[in-house]
Amino acid sequence: MEVWSMSGPRFTLDCYIPSDVYATIPAAKKLAFRDAVRAIKAYARKINAGAANEEMTVKATYHICHHDEPGNTIPCNITEQDI
Numbered sequence: 801m802e803v804w805s806m807s808g809p810r811f812t813l814d815c816y817i818p819s820d821v822y823a824t825i826p827a828a829k830k831l832a833f834r835d836a837v838r839a840i841k842a843y844a845r846k847i848n849a850g851a852a853n854e855e856m857t858v859k860a861t862y863h864i865c866h867h868d869e870p871g872n873t874i875p876c877n878i879t880e881q882d883i
């Protein structure tokens with residue numbers, strides 16, 4: 801049985817890119833970014849998986865954000881998907 805320390809570095813990254821800018825990024829670069837995120841996730845490990853006090857230690861998501869659109873009724877979590 802492994803023993804986990806109770807503290808550790810936790811990284812949170814939240815990047816918004818306007819759609820017109822995102823559209824100019826080559827597909828290969830988008831895939832390279834996705835793969836880099838997945839590689840980082842592979843370093844991290846979920847602790848207490850399935851336990852009542854489960855803590856999310858590995859999370860990377862992507863969504864189309866309508867947050868600032870006037871009259872928006874689409875919540876961010878509706879379009880959210882794991883990376």
Ligand SMILES: [Zn+2]
Nearest residue numbers: 865866867876
């Ligand atoms: Zn959003």
